[in-house]
Amino acid sequence: MIYNKKMIFCKYSLKKLNTFNINVNANKVIKVKNLIELCELWKKYKQKNRPCLILGEGSNILFLKNFYGLVIVNRIKGIYISESKKYWHLHINSGENWHKLVKFTIKNKIYGLENLALIPGCVGSAPIQNIGAYGSSIQDFCEYVDIINPINKNIKRINKKNCNFKYRDSIFKHNYKNYIIISIGLFLSKKWVPNLNYNDLKKLKHNIHITPKKIFNYICHIRKKKIPYHKIYGNAGSFFKNPIVSPNLGKKLLKIFSNMPFSLENNFFKLSAGWLINKCKFKGYIRKGVMVHSKQCLILLNRFNTSSGRDILNLAIKIYNSVGKKFGIWLEPEVKIIDNYGEIDPCIFFKKNTKF
Incomplete structure (x- = not known):
């Protein structure tokens, strides 16, 4: 469909919704806190043949121009914990902040995610990129990813083996274009073993009193030194993949x-x-x-x-x-x-x- 640009009013600013701090606008911006509202909005705009975009925190987005459609800001939250003999099992809704999730697990003595501290963005985008840092990635802990077709509300659970996780890649980058990630499942071992194989962490191996909280704090310190705070200098972290x-x-x-x-x-x-x-x-x-x-x-x-x-x-x-x-x-x-x-x-x- 060819849009009449004169009829599209982009008056809602996206500057605070992308970490590059790009000054662009959208036709409409709505924050959603439940799945029903998300599906209804998406369906309404798609029936009008208008573009829709789901945003978490805009930490991996580069806007070139104004957006001629609806931006849905995902704030669907919730963290649910269960356990088996060897593992903690977490079911997390996609609008949760990733770093806050890592802090939550450490506070509740559920360990394993500490190497992934201070990665920007929401939980829903984590499996798409297969986020990773300091020798860990989400594929190490992912149990499943739940997705929904917002038009017919069909929900599918994609088990880890079918996620096709690779370096900064997954099946969600290539397939399921008509679906939205609504939650993920993680499993974390009750028997914690520190992951200190990454070069920047090797000196911690000599610390006989190493704890998940110490690794968490150390990685936060490193990342803050390397990556400028986006509200001061707009950025999206690494622009390119390591080849x-x-x-x-x-x-x-x-x-x-x-x-x-x-x-x-x-x-x-x-x-x-x-x-x-x-x-x-x-x-x-x-x-x-x-x-x-x-x-x-x-x-x-x-x-x-x-x-x-x-x-x-x-x-x-x-x-x-x-x-x-x-x-x-x-x-x-x-x-x-x-x-x-x-x-x-x-x-x-x-x-x-x-x-x-």
Whole structure:
């Protein structure tokens, strides 16, 4: 359908609903606290053939333009605990804040999520990206994901084995486009074993009095040093994924760059995107108010909170092309790119702007 732009009034600000602090508007913004209301709103707008977008906290979103439809802000909350002999079982509704969930588990002596502290966003977006940090990811604890078709209210439970979890990827990125994640199930062992294999955590192995709360506090400290608070400098955390390349390319690059950081995953090389960007001399680079963070080159900052989504995207494309030319590696963005009508496939968008 072709929309008459003159008839679409975008008067509801989204600036406080996206962590890039992009100053765009939507036709309508409504916060929902229950599933029935969410389904009714979605169905109403879809019957009018208007676009709808579900937002948690907007921590992985880049708005390019005003949104010509309804933005539903998910605030459907609830945490429910049960237990078996070996595990705690948590059923969490999708509108819960992820970091608050981690704090809740530690307060209630349910351990395991501490490595995932201070990851922004809501629970509903966690399985889509298969969020992860410091050697852990949600796939380590996921039991199931519940989704709903808001038109016919059909609910499906997707068990972990069918979620197709991979590095920053899952089945929810590719299938179930007409469904919305409404809750997730996690299982956490009652026998806690600290996960200290990540490089930044290895020095904690020598602490014989290590506790989940100490790991939680340490990771919060690290993340606060690395990632600027988004209300001061708009950002979405890591803009690009760390690339995983073939053994041949990995070995070839290692011969040229002997100090290149990497890890091996089934003989494939997982490289540091931040290191690649830094090698292209982007650290601290500023263009139209968008800055490559000097402490972590994977983070793009809306330095004065006045840049547009297009300004941020243009710098990301410049980085994408520079890394591609220098290393033969084409970075994949983590953030969702949203235009007037909804999400644009970021991979296709970047490939269209490739400069050889």
